[in-house]
Amino acid sequence: MKNIAAIIPAYNPQHSLITYVHQLLAITISQVIIVNDGSDQKYAGVFEELKKIDCCRVLEHDHNIGKGGALKTAFAYVRAQRGMFQGVITVGAHNQHTLQDVKLVLTMTKVFSEGIVLGVRNFHSSDSTFLSYWGNRATSLFFEALYHRRLMDTQTGLRFISINELPWLIKVKGERYDYDTNMLVAALKRKCPIFEVEIGQLRLKKNTVIQYDEITNAGSIIAKMLKNYLKPRKT
Numbered sequence: 651m652k653n654i655a656a657i658i659p660a661y662n663p664q665h666s667l668i669t670y671v672h673q674l675l676a677i678t679i680s681q682v683i684i685v686n687d688g689s690d691q692k693y694a695g696v697f698e699e700l701k702k703i704d705c706c707r708v709l710e711h712d713h714n715i716g717k718g719g720a721l722k723t724a725f726a727y728v729r730a731q732r733g734m735f736q737g738v739i740t741v742g743a744h745n746q747h748t749l750q751d752v753k754l755v756l757t758m759t760k761v762f763s764e765g766i767v768l769g770v771r772n773f774h775s776s777d778s779t780f781l782s783y784w785g786n787r788a789t790s791l792f793f794e795a796l797y798h799r800r801l802m803d804t805q806t807g808l809r810f811i812s813i814n815e816l817p818w819l820i821k822v823k824g825e826r827y828d829y830d831t832n833m834l835v836a837a838l839k840r841k842c843p844i845f846e847v848e849i850g851q852l853r854l855k856k857n858t859v860i861q862y863d864e865i866t867n868a869g870s871i872i873a874k875m876l877k878n879y880l881k882p883r884k885t
């Protein structure tokens with residue numbers, strides 16, 4: 651598939667993001683769209699360097715509103731390009747997703763060109779902690795119990811999304827990490843195809859704090875799912 655934009659929500663990114671953007675543009679990515687989600691001023695130099703890269707667009711929020719809000723800002727920008735792109739792939743700003751994993755998901759879009767393709771992480775890797783493994787397992791089982799669809803990694807941030815899905819995705823509620831799950835719930839309700847592709851090992855650096863990392867508190871994710879599930883339906 652041609653003309654795919656990579657979307658990266660970024661909050662306080664490291665300098666390595668610049669190299670990563672160059673690497674993404676060297677594969678089958680037409681444009682990289684960075685959303686500076688209210689990062690601290692000391693990271694301004696990173697974004698200034700990103701703005702100098704051909705085919706890299708930096709969108710900015712005055713303050714931090716969360717990953718979900720950043721993704722929706724980028725989705726709206728892509729839609730405004732009026733058919734320039736056939737789809738988008740969302741990736742992390744902190745080296746969570748290797749180029750090999752990105753390429754694998756992109757390769758699978760030749761088969762699954764519609765709907766949403768999830769890059770499912772391996773929680774059996776040596777980098778995975780006991781809590782991250784069972785946290786992911788618990789959220790997946792709870793998701794299946796509520797929505798009758800088994801998804802192995804509901805919080806993965808590596809996702810290909812067909813351009814046809816962006817209009818309704820912009821309207822999905824959630825400004826922070828809960829948007830990832832809400833997206834999947836809304837997709838199931840709309841009978842939007844969801845495909846899963848197994849990617850490499852879970853990448854989690856010890857003794858570092860990764861903003862926008864998809865490994866969040868399982869209890870909070872489950873509580874959000876249950877709250878949304880029990881919310882009164884409009885008649």
